[in-house]
Amino acid sequence: MSHHDHDEDSGVSRRKVLECMTWAGTGVLWTIAGGVPRSLGLVDAAQAAEKAAQTSGLTFLQISDSHVGFDKPANPHALGTLEEAIQKVSAIPVKPSFMIHTGDISHLSKAAEFDDADRIISQARLDVHYVPGEHDFLDEEVKLYKERYGKGTRGAGWYSFDANGVHFIGLVNVVDLKAGGLGNLGAEQLEWLEDDLKGRSKSTPIVVFAHIPLWTVYPQWGWGTEDGARALDYMKGFGSVTVLNGHIHQVMQKVEGNVTFHTARSTAFPQPAPGSAPSPGPMKVEDTRLRSLLGIASVNFKLGDERLAIIDTPLQG
Amino acid sequence: MNRRDILLHGVRLTAVAVLLPPTARKAQAQTAAVVIDNFTFNPPEVKVKIGDTVTWTNHDDIPHTVVSAGKFRSKTLDSDDSFSFTFAAAGDYKYFCSLHPHMTGMIKVE
Numbered sequence: 523m524s525h526h527d528h529d530e531d532s533g534v535s536r537r538k539v540l541e542c543m544t545w546a547g548t549g550v551l552w553t554i555a556g557g558v559p560r561s562l563g564l565v566d567a568a569q570a571a572e573k574a575a576q577t578s579g580l581t582f583l584q585i586s587d588s589h590v591g592f593d594k595p596a597n598p599h600a601l602g603t604l605e606e607a608i609q610k611v612s613a614i615p616v617k618p619s620f621m622i623h624t625g626d627i628s629h630l631s632k633a634a635e636f637d638d639a640d641r642i643i644s645q646a647r648l649d650v651h652y653v654p655g656e657h658d659f660l661d662e663e664v665k666l667y668k669e670r671y672g673k674g675t676r677g678a679g680w681y682s683f684d685a686n687g688v689h690f691i692g693l694v695n696v697v698d699l700k701a702g703g704l705g706n707l708g709a710e711q712l713e714w715l716e717d718d719l720k721g722r723s724k725s726t727p728i729v730v731f732a733h734i735p736l737w738t739v740y741p742q743w744g745w746g747t748e749d750g751a752r753a754l755d756y757m758k759g760f761g762s763v764t765v766l767n768g769h770i771h772q773v774m775q776k777v778e779g780n781v782t783f784h785t786a787r788s789t790a791f792p793q794p795a796p797g798s799a800p801s802p803g804p805m806k807v808e809d810t811r812l813r814s815l816l817g818i819a820s821v822n823f824k825l826g827d828e829r830l831a832i833i834d835t836p837l838q839g
Numbered sequence: 840m841n842r843r844d845i846l847l848h849g850v851r852l853t854a855v856a857v858l859l860p861p862t863a864r865k866a867q868a869q870t871a872a873v874v875i876d877n878f879t880f881n882p883p884e885v886k887v888k889i890g891d892t893v894t895w896t897n898h899d900d901i902p903h904t905v906v907s908a909g910k911f912r913s914k915t916l917d918s919d920d921s922f923s924f925t926f927a928a929a930g931d932y933k934y935f936c937s938l939h940p941h942m943t944g945m946i947k948v949e
Contacts, residue, residue: 629902
Protein backbone atom coordinates (compact mmCIF):
# COMPACT_ATOMS: atom_id res chain seq x y z
CA MET A 523 0.00 0.00 0.00
CA SER A 524 1.65 3.16 -1.10
CA HIS A 525 -0.91 5.56 0.24
CA HIS A 526 -4.19 5.82 2.01
CA ASP A 527 -6.62 8.20 0.48
CA HIS A 528 -8.74 10.22 2.86
CA ASP A 529 -10.18 12.38 0.17
CA GLU A 530 -13.74 11.21 0.59
CA ASP A 531 -16.64 13.58 0.81
CA SER A 532 -18.78 10.99 2.54
CA GLY A 533 -16.65 11.48 5.62
CA VAL A 534 -14.56 9.09 7.62
CA SER A 535 -15.82 7.56 10.81
CA ARG A 536 -13.83 7.70 14.03
CA ARG A 537 -13.33 3.95 13.83
CA LYS A 538 -11.80 4.31 10.40
CA VAL A 539 -9.54 7.11 11.54
CA LEU A 540 -8.24 4.97 14.34
CA GLU A 541 -7.70 2.20 11.83
CA CYS A 542 -5.61 4.66 9.92
CA MET A 543 -3.68 5.56 13.02
CA THR A 544 -2.98 1.88 13.59
CA TRP A 545 -2.00 1.49 10.02
CA ALA A 546 0.10 4.61 10.36
CA GLY A 547 2.26 2.52 12.62
CA THR A 548 3.91 1.22 9.50
CA GLY A 549 3.22 4.06 7.12
CA VAL A 550 2.18 7.61 6.85
CA LEU A 551 -1.23 8.94 7.67
CA TRP A 552 -1.96 10.05 4.14
CA THR A 553 -3.85 13.26 3.75
CA ILE A 554 -3.92 14.01 0.08
CA ALA A 555 -5.73 17.11 -1.20
CA GLY A 556 -7.56 18.48 1.78
CA GLY A 557 -6.00 16.91 4.82
CA VAL A 558 -8.14 15.62 7.61
CA PRO A 559 -11.66 14.89 6.38
CA ARG A 560 -14.46 17.17 7.40
CA SER A 561 -16.11 14.69 9.68
CA LEU A 562 -12.99 14.58 11.82
CA GLY A 563 -13.42 17.41 14.28
CA LEU A 564 -10.77 18.85 16.52
CA VAL A 565 -11.66 16.56 19.41
CA ASP A 566 -11.18 13.48 17.29
CA ALA A 567 -7.95 14.82 15.93
CA ALA A 568 -6.77 15.55 19.44
CA GLN A 569 -7.76 12.08 20.61
CA ALA A 570 -5.97 10.53 17.67
CA ALA A 571 -2.89 12.55 18.53
CA GLU A 572 -3.18 11.45 22.14
CA LYS A 573 -3.43 7.81 21.15
CA ALA A 574 -0.44 8.24 18.91
CA ALA A 575 1.55 9.96 21.62
CA GLN A 576 0.83 7.21 24.11
CA THR A 577 2.57 4.66 21.95
CA SER A 578 5.45 6.75 20.71
CA GLY A 579 8.42 8.77 21.71
CA LEU A 580 7.79 12.01 19.96
CA THR A 581 5.01 14.26 18.75
CA PHE A 582 5.75 17.71 17.42
CA LEU A 583 3.73 20.35 15.63
CA GLN A 584 4.25 22.32 12.48
CA ILE A 585 2.78 25.75 11.87
CA SER A 586 3.59 27.86 8.85
CA ASP A 587 3.00 31.05 6.95
CA SER A 588 1.51 33.19 9.70
CA HIS A 589 2.01 36.34 7.59
CA VAL A 590 1.41 38.55 10.62
CA GLY A 591 0.63 42.00 9.23
CA PHE A 592 -1.33 40.72 6.25
CA ASP A 593 -4.67 42.55 6.11
CA LYS A 594 -5.92 42.10 2.56
CA PRO A 595 -9.36 40.70 1.59
CA ALA A 596 -8.18 37.06 1.60
CA ASN A 597 -7.97 37.42 5.40
CA PRO A 598 -8.06 40.84 7.09
CA HIS A 599 -7.33 39.18 10.46
CA ALA A 600 -4.18 37.11 9.97
CA LEU A 601 -3.16 37.70 13.58
CA GLY A 602 -6.56 36.47 14.75
CA THR A 603 -6.36 33.21 12.80
CA LEU A 604 -2.81 32.66 14.11
CA GLU A 605 -4.25 33.02 17.60
CA GLU A 606 -6.95 30.47 16.76
CA ALA A 607 -4.27 28.07 15.54
CA ILE A 608 -2.31 28.50 18.77
CA GLN A 609 -5.48 27.91 20.78
CA LYS A 610 -5.85 24.62 18.89
CA VAL A 611 -2.27 23.76 19.81
CA SER A 612 -2.91 24.54 23.46
CA ALA A 613 -6.03 22.37 23.44
CA ILE A 614 -4.15 19.21 22.47
CA PRO A 615 -4.36 17.04 25.61
CA VAL A 616 -0.89 15.54 25.37
CA LYS A 617 1.67 18.28 25.15
CA PRO A 618 3.79 18.00 22.01
CA SER A 619 7.56 18.07 22.48
CA PHE A 620 8.00 21.26 20.47
CA MET A 621 6.83 23.18 17.45
CA ILE A 622 8.48 24.04 14.16
CA HIS A 623 7.52 27.12 12.16
CA THR A 624 8.32 26.84 8.47
CA GLY A 625 8.59 30.54 7.72
CA ASP A 626 6.76 33.67 6.67
CA ILE A 627 6.22 34.50 10.31
CA SER A 628 5.66 38.11 9.28
CA HIS A 629 4.26 39.64 6.11
CA LEU A 630 6.67 42.57 5.71
CA SER A 631 9.42 41.86 8.30
CA LYS A 632 8.34 44.77 10.49
CA ALA A 633 9.46 44.68 14.11
CA ALA A 634 5.85 45.07 15.24
CA GLU A 635 4.82 42.07 13.14
CA PHE A 636 7.50 39.87 14.69
CA ASP A 637 6.49 41.21 18.13
CA ASP A 638 2.84 40.31 17.53
CA ALA A 639 3.75 36.87 16.20
CA ASP A 640 5.95 36.15 19.24
CA ARG A 641 3.27 37.35 21.64
CA ILE A 642 0.71 34.92 20.17
CA ILE A 643 2.98 31.94 19.43
CA SER A 644 4.52 32.02 22.92
CA GLN A 645 1.05 31.33 24.35
CA ALA A 646 1.51 27.71 23.23
CA ARG A 647 4.31 27.43 25.81
CA LEU A 648 6.39 25.25 23.50
CA ASP A 649 9.91 25.55 22.19
CA VAL A 650 9.69 26.75 18.60
CA HIS A 651 12.29 25.99 15.94
CA TYR A 652 12.03 28.48 13.10
CA VAL A 653 13.23 28.70 9.53
CA PRO A 654 12.72 31.92 7.58
CA GLY A 655 10.42 32.57 4.64
CA GLU A 656 11.09 35.24 2.04
CA HIS A 657 8.69 37.53 3.91
CA ASP A 658 10.96 37.45 6.97
CA PHE A 659 13.93 39.05 5.18
CA LEU A 660 12.26 42.22 3.88
CA ASP A 661 13.62 44.77 6.36
CA GLU A 662 16.15 47.16 4.88
CA GLU A 663 19.12 45.79 6.81
CA VAL A 664 17.88 42.19 6.74
CA LYS A 665 18.68 41.78 10.40
CA LEU A 666 15.43 41.40 12.35
CA TYR A 667 14.93 37.68 11.65
CA LYS A 668 18.50 36.79 12.54
CA GLU A 669 18.44 38.91 15.69
CA ARG A 670 15.30 37.20 16.90
CA TYR A 671 15.51 33.63 15.65
CA GLY A 672 19.03 33.14 14.36
CA LYS A 673 20.84 32.41 17.63
CA GLY A 674 23.14 29.42 17.20
CA THR A 675 22.40 29.11 13.48
CA ARG A 676 24.75 29.33 10.53
CA GLY A 677 24.67 31.42 7.38
CA ALA A 678 21.22 32.86 6.79
CA GLY A 679 19.82 30.73 9.63
CA TRP A 680 20.30 26.99 9.03
CA TYR A 681 20.96 24.50 11.84
CA SER A 682 20.30 20.99 13.07
CA PHE A 683 19.35 19.40 16.37
CA ASP A 684 18.39 16.02 17.78
CA ALA A 685 15.28 14.95 19.65
CA ASN A 686 14.32 11.43 20.71
CA GLY A 687 16.78 9.89 18.31
CA VAL A 688 15.43 11.88 15.36
CA HIS A 689 17.80 14.27 13.58
CA PHE A 690 16.14 17.57 12.63
CA ILE A 691 17.60 19.89 10.00
CA GLY A 692 16.28 23.43 9.41
CA LEU A 693 17.30 24.81 6.02
CA VAL A 694 17.03 28.26 4.42
CA ASN A 695 16.03 28.36 0.75
CA VAL A 696 14.75 31.93 0.46
CA VAL A 697 17.92 33.99 0.05
CA ASP A 698 20.09 34.84 -2.93
CA LEU A 699 17.42 33.71 -5.38
CA LYS A 700 18.45 33.81 -9.03
CA ALA A 701 16.44 35.46 -11.82
CA GLY A 702 14.18 32.93 -13.49
CA GLY A 703 14.93 30.34 -10.82
CA LEU A 704 13.27 28.72 -7.82
CA GLY A 705 14.15 28.50 -4.13
CA ASN A 706 17.88 28.27 -3.46
CA LEU A 707 20.03 26.61 -0.80
CA GLY A 708 23.44 27.59 -2.18
CA ALA A 709 26.86 25.95 -2.12
CA GLU A 710 27.79 26.93 1.44
CA GLN A 711 24.65 25.48 2.97
CA LEU A 712 24.85 22.30 0.88
CA GLU A 713 28.41 21.81 2.03
CA TRP A 714 27.35 22.23 5.63
CA LEU A 715 24.49 19.77 5.10
CA GLU A 716 26.73 17.13 3.60
CA ASP A 717 29.01 17.53 6.58
CA ASP A 718 26.13 17.46 9.04
CA LEU A 719 24.93 14.10 7.70
CA LYS A 720 28.34 12.55 7.26
CA GLY A 721 29.04 9.64 9.56
CA ARG A 722 25.50 9.63 10.93
CA SER A 723 23.91 6.20 11.27
CA LYS A 724 21.63 5.43 8.31
CA SER A 725 18.99 4.24 10.73
CA THR A 726 18.66 7.74 12.20
CA PRO A 727 15.30 9.16 11.12
CA ILE A 728 15.81 12.51 9.40
CA VAL A 729 13.32 15.37 9.46
CA VAL A 730 14.31 18.26 7.21
CA PHE A 731 12.26 21.45 7.16
CA ALA A 732 12.49 24.59 5.03
CA HIS A 733 10.09 27.26 3.80
CA ILE A 734 9.84 26.63 0.05
CA PRO A 735 9.15 23.01 -0.94
CA LEU A 736 12.43 21.14 -1.51
CA TRP A 737 10.70 19.13 -4.24
CA THR A 738 9.37 20.62 -7.43
CA VAL A 739 5.67 21.22 -6.89
CA TYR A 740 4.98 23.73 -9.68
CA PRO A 741 7.96 25.58 -11.18
CA GLN A 742 5.72 27.94 -13.16
CA TRP A 743 4.86 29.53 -9.81
CA GLY A 744 8.33 29.11 -8.36
CA TRP A 745 7.17 26.27 -6.11
CA GLY A 746 10.33 24.25 -5.80
CA THR A 747 14.02 24.54 -4.89
CA GLU A 748 16.65 24.83 -7.59
CA ASP A 749 19.25 22.73 -5.78
CA GLY A 750 16.82 20.77 -3.57
CA ALA A 751 17.71 17.51 -5.33
CA ARG A 752 21.32 17.90 -4.20
CA ALA A 753 20.19 18.20 -0.58
CA LEU A 754 18.08 15.07 -0.97
CA ASP A 755 21.02 13.24 -2.52
CA TYR A 756 22.87 13.55 0.78
CA MET A 757 19.93 11.83 2.49
CA LYS A 758 19.98 8.82 0.21
CA GLY A 759 20.52 5.63 2.15
CA PHE A 760 18.79 6.91 5.27
CA GLY A 761 15.89 4.66 6.16
CA SER A 762 13.46 7.44 6.98
CA VAL A 763 13.44 10.98 5.61
CA THR A 764 10.57 13.40 6.18
CA VAL A 765 10.57 16.75 4.37
CA LEU A 766 8.30 19.43 5.82
CA ASN A 767 7.66 22.71 4.00
CA GLY A 768 5.28 25.66 3.85
CA HIS A 769 5.09 28.50 1.31
CA ILE A 770 2.28 27.12 -0.83
CA HIS A 771 -0.45 27.52 1.82
CA GLN A 772 -2.08 24.15 1.21
CA VAL A 773 -1.56 20.51 2.09
CA MET A 774 0.34 18.49 -0.44
CA GLN A 775 2.09 15.22 0.09
CA LYS A 776 3.96 12.56 -1.78
CA VAL A 777 6.10 9.58 -0.94
CA GLU A 778 9.14 8.71 -2.98
CA GLY A 779 11.05 5.69 -1.77
CA ASN A 780 12.23 6.43 1.75
CA VAL A 781 11.28 10.11 1.53
CA THR A 782 7.95 11.59 2.57
CA PHE A 783 7.29 15.14 1.39
CA HIS A 784 4.63 17.22 3.07
CA THR A 785 3.53 20.85 2.98
CA ALA A 786 1.47 22.50 5.71
CA ARG A 787 -1.44 24.88 5.55
CA SER A 788 -0.95 28.55 6.36
CA THR A 789 -2.51 30.09 9.43
CA ALA A 790 -3.20 33.27 7.42
CA PHE A 791 -4.68 32.75 3.96
CA PRO A 792 -5.07 29.97 1.39
CA GLN A 793 -3.40 29.89 -2.01
CA PRO A 794 -4.82 28.24 -5.12
CA ALA A 795 -3.98 24.74 -6.29
CA PRO A 796 -1.15 24.75 -8.85
CA GLY A 797 -2.27 26.19 -12.16
CA SER A 798 -5.87 26.67 -11.03
CA ALA A 799 -5.66 30.48 -10.96
CA PRO A 800 -3.78 33.18 -12.90
CA SER A 801 -1.25 33.52 -10.06
CA PRO A 802 -0.27 31.97 -6.72
CA GLY A 803 -1.49 35.08 -4.85
CA PRO A 804 -3.78 35.00 -1.79
CA MET A 805 -7.05 33.23 -2.59
CA LYS A 806 -10.22 34.96 -1.45
CA VAL A 807 -12.85 32.44 -0.42
CA GLU A 808 -16.19 32.86 1.31
CA ASP A 809 -15.74 33.80 4.96
CA THR A 810 -17.44 30.60 6.05
CA ARG A 811 -14.87 28.50 4.16
CA LEU A 812 -11.71 30.34 5.20
CA ARG A 813 -10.98 28.39 8.38
CA SER A 814 -11.34 25.05 6.63
CA LEU A 815 -8.36 26.05 4.48
CA LEU A 816 -6.12 27.24 7.33
CA GLY A 817 -4.59 25.02 9.95
CA ILE A 818 -1.75 23.22 11.68
CA ALA A 819 -0.03 19.86 11.33
CA SER A 820 0.87 17.36 14.02
CA VAL A 821 3.71 14.95 13.34
CA ASN A 822 4.17 11.74 15.28
CA PHE A 823 7.26 9.59 15.30
CA LYS A 824 7.15 6.07 16.68
CA LEU A 825 10.41 4.31 17.29
CA GLY A 826 11.00 1.56 14.77
CA ASP A 827 8.69 3.01 12.15
CA GLU A 828 10.03 4.13 8.85
CA ARG A 829 7.58 6.93 8.34
CA LEU A 830 6.22 9.63 10.54
CA ALA A 831 2.48 10.01 10.87
CA ILE A 832 1.32 13.46 9.88
CA ILE A 833 -2.13 14.77 10.77
CA ASP A 834 -3.31 18.04 9.26
CA THR A 835 -5.99 19.76 11.26
CA PRO A 836 -7.89 22.71 9.78
CA LEU A 837 -8.91 25.56 12.08
CA GLN A 838 -12.50 24.62 11.37
CA GLY A 839 -14.37 21.95 9.46
CA MET B 840 4.67 47.83 -24.83
CA ASN B 841 2.79 48.54 -28.01
CA ARG B 842 2.79 51.76 -29.96
CA ARG B 843 -0.51 52.93 -28.56
CA ASP B 844 0.74 52.65 -24.97
CA ILE B 845 3.82 54.65 -25.79
CA LEU B 846 1.67 57.39 -27.27
CA LEU B 847 -0.57 57.37 -24.21
CA HIS B 848 2.45 57.86 -21.98
CA GLY B 849 3.54 60.67 -24.25
CA VAL B 850 0.24 62.42 -23.64
CA ARG B 851 0.54 61.99 -19.91
CA LEU B 852 4.07 63.36 -20.04
CA THR B 853 2.86 66.52 -21.77
CA ALA B 854 0.54 67.21 -18.86
CA VAL B 855 3.39 66.80 -16.39
CA ALA B 856 5.87 68.79 -18.46
CA VAL B 857 3.82 71.96 -18.10
CA LEU B 858 4.74 72.06 -14.43
CA LEU B 859 8.45 71.68 -15.07
CA PRO B 860 10.96 74.47 -15.74
CA PRO B 861 11.92 74.98 -19.41
CA THR B 862 15.29 73.23 -19.01
CA ALA B 863 13.64 70.01 -17.91
CA ARG B 864 11.25 70.19 -20.86
CA LYS B 865 14.17 70.41 -23.26
CA ALA B 866 15.43 66.98 -22.25
CA GLN B 867 12.15 65.48 -23.44
CA ALA B 868 12.61 62.49 -21.20
CA GLN B 869 9.68 60.16 -21.26
CA THR B 870 8.23 57.91 -18.65
CA ALA B 871 7.03 54.37 -19.11
CA ALA B 872 4.96 52.31 -16.73
CA VAL B 873 5.20 48.66 -15.78
CA VAL B 874 2.50 47.20 -13.57
CA ILE B 875 2.91 44.14 -11.40
CA ASP B 876 -0.22 42.08 -11.59
CA ASN B 877 -0.77 38.40 -10.83
CA PHE B 878 2.95 37.83 -10.24
CA THR B 879 3.92 39.16 -13.68
CA PHE B 880 5.59 42.32 -14.97
CA ASN B 881 3.35 43.88 -17.57
CA PRO B 882 4.45 44.58 -20.21
CA PRO B 883 7.33 42.13 -19.79
CA GLU B 884 9.55 44.09 -22.17
CA VAL B 885 9.74 47.86 -22.53
CA LYS B 886 11.83 49.91 -24.96
CA VAL B 887 12.93 53.38 -23.82
CA LYS B 888 15.53 55.99 -24.72
CA ILE B 889 18.52 57.09 -22.65
CA GLY B 890 17.28 59.47 -19.98
CA ASP B 891 13.82 57.95 -19.82
CA THR B 892 12.29 56.81 -16.55
CA VAL B 893 10.43 53.58 -15.91
CA THR B 894 8.00 53.32 -13.00
CA TRP B 895 6.89 49.97 -11.61
CA THR B 896 3.71 49.76 -9.53
CA ASN B 897 2.67 46.70 -7.54
CA HIS B 898 -1.01 45.86 -7.87
CA ASP B 899 -0.78 42.49 -6.09
CA ASP B 900 -1.80 41.66 -2.52
CA ILE B 901 1.73 40.33 -2.01
CA PRO B 902 4.94 42.39 -1.86
CA HIS B 903 7.39 42.26 -4.75
CA THR B 904 10.75 43.77 -5.65
CA VAL B 905 12.34 44.96 -8.88
CA VAL B 906 16.00 43.98 -9.12
CA SER B 907 18.50 44.19 -11.97
CA ALA B 908 21.79 42.71 -10.78
CA GLY B 909 24.34 45.48 -10.29
CA LYS B 910 22.06 48.07 -11.91
CA PHE B 911 19.08 48.86 -9.74
CA ARG B 912 17.18 47.42 -6.79
CA SER B 913 13.88 48.63 -5.39
CA LYS B 914 12.87 48.45 -1.78
CA THR B 915 10.14 45.94 -1.04
CA LEU B 916 7.03 47.19 -2.81
CA ASP B 917 3.90 46.53 -0.80
CA SER B 918 0.52 46.75 -2.53
CA ASP B 919 0.23 49.96 -4.61
CA ASP B 920 3.83 51.01 -3.90
CA SER B 921 5.91 52.28 -6.84
CA PHE B 922 9.57 52.35 -7.79
CA SER B 923 11.14 54.52 -10.52
CA PHE B 924 14.49 54.29 -12.22
CA THR B 925 15.98 56.63 -14.82
CA PHE B 926 18.16 54.94 -17.41
CA ALA B 927 21.37 56.86 -18.12
CA ALA B 928 23.05 54.30 -20.36
CA ALA B 929 22.01 52.16 -23.30
CA GLY B 930 21.70 48.42 -22.94
CA ASP B 931 19.43 45.51 -22.12
CA TYR B 932 18.43 45.52 -18.47
CA LYS B 933 17.10 42.15 -17.40
CA TYR B 934 15.37 42.33 -14.06
CA PHE B 935 13.39 40.09 -11.71
CA CYS B 936 11.55 39.96 -8.40
CA SER B 937 14.04 38.78 -5.78
CA LEU B 938 11.18 37.28 -3.72
CA HIS B 939 9.55 35.43 -6.61
CA PRO B 940 12.40 34.90 -9.06
CA HIS B 941 10.19 33.29 -11.69
CA MET B 942 8.94 36.86 -12.30
CA THR B 943 11.25 38.40 -14.90
CA GLY B 944 11.22 41.40 -17.24
CA MET B 945 13.41 43.43 -19.55
CA ILE B 946 14.01 47.11 -20.23
CA LYS B 947 15.75 47.84 -23.53
CA VAL B 948 17.42 51.26 -23.52
CA GLU B 949 18.50 52.73 -26.84
